[in-house]
Amino acid sequence: MIEKVFRDPVHNYIHVENQVIYDLINTKEFQRLRRIKQLGTSGYTFHGGEHSRFSHCxxxxxxxxxxxxxxxEKYQDDWDHHESLLVMVTALLHDVGHGAYSHTFERLFDTDHEEITRQIITSPETEINQVLRQLAPDFPEKVASVINHTYPNKQVVQLISSQIDVDRMDYxxxxxxxxxxxxxxxxxxxxLRVIRPVAQGIAFKRNGMHAVEDYVLSRYQMYMxxxxxxxxxxxxxxxxxxxxxxxxxxxxxxxxxATSSPNLLPFFEKKVELQDYLALDDGVMNTYFQVWMTSxxxxxxxxxxxxxxxxxxKSIIFSEKNEKNLDLMRDLVAQVGFDPDYYTAIHRNFDLPYDFYRPEVKRPRTQIEIIQKDNHLAELSSLSPLVESLAGTRHGDNRFYFPKEMLTDTSIFSQQNQAFKAHIRNDHFIYGE
Structure with missing residues (x-):
């Protein structure tokens, strides 16, 4: 095929040289990603963050x-070139199952975007599956197995999903x-100059270690x-x-x-088919929310x-030590007239910026390996004091959210408001936006 290019603010040009990739981009399931925001609710904080899952993929x-x-070109003895198309296809499709406001929606309606990604790839009903089967009858299953981490070639799996993969590097x-x-x-x-395939998966040359170290620190900073x-x-x-x-x-x-938000009915009824899931996007949901404003x-x-x-x-940061006092604050929220089931919430966000391989944990991570002068592999945190300081430790906080009105004195609820603010001070909560 004649090469197609997509102008991109991050990579300058995105080159499409394979007809299968171009056909996948033009499927309706992939085009749907234009209507799914990459950052979900973060666009309400960082107003420029309106980009889509489409551009990320x-x-x-x-x-x-x-x-x-x-x-x-460079590692023909260590890399099977027949795997290259599989890696590119999987990278393109790795997020195709994300839904409207995906992570929040998933928790409430018990959906799983990774499982739905696999369904989209393997279901004969989808345009994506029809394109993939043109390569080979089993090619959709191969792509799904990479996403599921069961594909036997660790090099392929680690390029798509590891502590330094194509997904994380782009986002x-x-x-x-x-x-x-x-x-x-x-x-x-x-x-890209120092990455190379090795028998155990993917590793990086020692002279590029500081670039990898910088990547880990960048990931930590973006999360925080x-x-x-x-x-x-x-x-x-x-x-x-x-x-x-x-x-x-x-x-x-x-x-x-049924009148105000018909596409949500299968989720309320817990009778969700793949096409029901694909019918939702951020725009559809926002339209429903605007209708609900007059409910x-x-x-x-x-x-x-x-x-x-x-x-x-608004929110306060709490610890295990003072979490027990949150019930008193919920009571004050209720006294003002807000139902605490809907006007308060505990939100916990923690991330593990980097971890070394620990086989005893439920979902062990593939550690980042650095190739030494004698060609043996050394784990990154054993070489970098900066990464060592982050390795194996979770970072984040616990927050209690409540209506902004609780911090505003009014003639009617002044007593409750004052008591609420007194709890923040006396129980040593940390106030945040």
Missing amino acids: LGAYEIARRITQIFD LLRDSYFTGASYGQFDLTRI QVYFHPASRAMEVLLQNLLKRAKFLYPDHKAYF PDTILADLAQRFINRKVF
Whole structure:
């Protein structure tokens, strides 16, 4: 085929040289990703963060294309060039199962975007599956097995899913670019020069160790400063409680939801087919929320307008030591007139920036290996004091969210407001946005 190019702000040009890749991009399931935001509610905090899963998947594909091109040219004894197309296809499709506001939606309606990704790839009903079967009848299953981490070639699996893979490398650079936060920048060009296939999977030459070290630190900073931002989490809490209220109301108000939000009915009824899932996107959900702003249910209407108009909840950081005092604060929220089931929430965000291989844990991570002068492999944190300081430790915080009104004195509820603020002071909570 004649090469196609996509202009991209992160990678300059994304090159498509294979007809199968181009056909996959043009399937309806992949085009749907244009309507799914990459950062979910973080766009309400970082106004530039409006980019889509579509652009991220293209970016992950482009990094995979560059890596496999290097492997094909320089490491023919260690890399099977027949695997290159599989890596590029899987990189392109790795997030195709993400849904509207995916992580919040998943928790409430018990969906799994990774499982749905596998269904989209393997279901004969999808255009993606039809394109993949043109390569070989078993090719969809191969792609699904890479995503499922069961594909036998560890090199292929680690390029798609490991502590330094094409997915993470693209989303750090892309999210950093669009949010305007410089924390996520790292030297991708250098990493591509030092990455190489080894018998156990993927490793990096010693002279590029500092670029890999910088990548790990960039990932840590992006989680602490962007992904775990308290305002983004406040919007996530609003979304969670809004959908929880709708789910609670549905059994007694089926006619209202059939009219106002018909594509959610299969999720309320717990009878979800693949096509039901694919019919939802961020735009559809936001339209439903705008309709709910005029709902006769005052809680649903209020939560909807708070979400649409970005009226964020406030929060305090708590520890295990003072968590027991949160019940008193919920009681004060109830006294003011807010139902604490929908106007408060505990939100926990923690991340493990880097971990060495620990086979005893439930989901052990593949550690980052550095190739030494004598060709033996050394784990990254054993060479880098900076990475060692992060290895094996979880970072983040616990937050209690509540309405902003609890911090505003009014003539009616002044006593409760004062008591609420006194608890923040006396129980040694840390106030945050």
